[in-house]
Amino acid sequence: MLDSLASGLTLVATPLAIGLTFLGVMFGLMVGALPGLGPLMGIILLLPVAIGLPPVAAMGFLIAIFIGGSCGGSISAILLRIPGTPLAAATLFDGYPMAQKGRAADAIGIAISASALGGLFGGVVLILFAPLLAGFASGFAPPEYTALAITGLIAIAVVSDGSVLKGLMTGVLGLLVATIGTDEFSTGYRFTFGAYQMLDGFHIVAIVVGLFAVSEMAFQVTRPGLCDKPEISIARPGFRSVLITLRHWFNLLRSSAIGAFFGSLPGAGGVISSFCAYAVAKAAAKPHEPYGDGAEGGVVAAESANNATVGGTLIPSLALGIPGDASSAVLIGALLILGYFPGPTLFEQQPEIVGGVFLVYMISNVFLFIAGILATPLFVYVLRIRKSYLVPTVLLLCVIGTFALQASVFDLWVMLGFGLLGILLRSANYPLAPLVIGVILGPLLENNLRRSLLISREGYWIFLDRPVSATLLAINVLLIAGAVWFAMRRRSRSKSDTESANN
């Protein structure tokens, strides 16, 4: 591997490759921060430019957009309570409360540091274990994905602030929304009501932007001080934010490992990894850590996980030629057009390209840290804009970003519809995040469950016959039993507290 990196260095150490990598990170941060757009859209937009470039410079450019875009969503999540991408949906749990307490710059600094460090962790895993992990990940078949999707659903119980029951209800609503569209197995249409626009269900980005951005803007309008100029003094975070992040080193490592693991599983994705990492961090937190109310650890967990996922997705993409997600599918396409075939032969026959890609990935994360920290004051300036200007501007950006997904006016109606739903749910204190988890995990769970049963020659026994699947299911049972036990214990404790207070 060292030979690959050394031979790749000569391809990377050019002004063009370095310059484009930096530009890619900046562009990625921008498309990530704008609601609606995201890393996938950024990569697709600039693919035609990239395929005319030398291979490593081109891949550096696109991978940098992927990395910047995966982090950029946290900026709007922290400042505006709007995840710029679904990847940042878990970041707002603690990022936004931090900003409300005057720590916006710290929160962004932590998000960027955690993203960069998580990304570097994912990169180390990629460099050291790519072929090994790819082999492990390829052993994950439909029964294992089914069990993993159930684990993800259990995370709803943890990320539901306040009432777990309400969280489960919105989670189920998300699962129901996920059933809309064309059934993968029967090819029949479900709940499409004759509308061709619904044949593939609702676009996840339109759902997230509607739920979070539209509802938040509505709430902003109802609050006082719409036309007042905010008097907020904002401290520059500087590079000390990396020190704050490193205080949570164990959380950082654990969340990055979760991110890299989920990334290495094709189809699992960064959204699930960030929610799971957040759920684990929250469950493992000490009582004094204010998770859900501005805990630094919450931002560290979500952001390190979703950026480590980028490194993880490159593992099956480069080592097996199997895309980890839609963005890496486009990266594979770019690499093919450039004349290189991702897969085992790439490692054997063109190690300099593999080394070059690994290096630009690592450099992108370093650039992400530098560029992100330097640009933080610029981002935080948003908090000084009058709401009367900010709200229409954000809504306009939401409309542009959502329309750009598929050039579809229908997506705008979806955004508006879910915006209204978000307003209703928030008014009644129902958490929004479980709905997103449900929408994302719904197809993963349903399709892998049905696929497993089609593959199986002995019905449901397939889930117990396979060791990894059986282990994951056993862990799920323990997690559910633990959650029930904790809930009962909490209830009996609060009951005895009430009784002692009455006496």
Next chain:
Amino acid sequence: MKSKLKLSIVSAIAALIALPSIARANFPERTVENIFPWTAGVAMSVSQIIAEAMGDELGVSIPVISTPGAAGTKAFRTAMNKPADGYTIIDGYVAPLVLQPLLGNADWTYKDFTPLHAGVSNAFSIGVRKGEDRWTDFEGMMEYGREHPGELRYSSGSRNNLPHMVIAKVLQSYGVVAQNIPYKTDGDARKDLQAGVLDFAFINVGAYLQDKDGYDILLVLSELPGAKASYDGAPSIADLDIDLGLSGLAPMGWNWWVVHPDTPEDRVAVLREAMSKAMAREDVREKIERVGFVPLEWDHADYEEVVGPVAGQLSAMGDALAWEEKQLEQLRN
């Protein structure tokens, strides 16, 4: 004064009458959209290569917009609901253009569209993981399948697509009943093939080129010599003793770029000329070939001659999917 006013009015009317033709002469004045029927990936990148080159010829950009859903028919419906003004191109893959109407999932035929130019073709094959020891060749696998009805698991990627229909036809011809397992993406199916969950799967050229050592190609599903060569000379349907009734482009993935039938002819002519020039460019062809796709040279005049027989052949083998379903149902009961 009066004559001056008359002259002005006549000039204004003349200008108004001339306006549409001036506008047409300037076509295109803004972005032309390509509605692509699948999720982002290698095939979309290929369309982006063509779109980029065609955009160079037209002087405007052509974004390729991924609009997946319902085996590609959502993209067609989306495009057909846009104005027929030449600013929307449909990336007409065989599944939504020909196959889905045959299966009763769409109310159009290929004749309902105006062709611009053929795009690319992409051959595919039946492959197994390296080291498979239950059989040594395709005939051996078929023999195993006949002895173990309903036992084999395979994937054609998504369900009721072209590879599914072609593989079902091959299996029907050999009297082999196997269970198709649908996947969201082809890559997921290949991963499960490698993991031993599936017994065989459809492998396109791009996937084969990425991991030649990972697969044994048992049967190339095309009789074209170029396709056989892409798989390093693996046996093809032309080498089989039985006639599957598959020839030309029928068993292959391919696309034509088409537009709404009401699109003004002068605009169609502009688009056709631009696409012809784009497809003839050496750099474009080279980039497409690198991915394992084959750039096609047919222009709009060949549309009926090329697509017509394909539609006929696919129609003739349409009962293979129903046969597979019925046989599996019988085995379950």
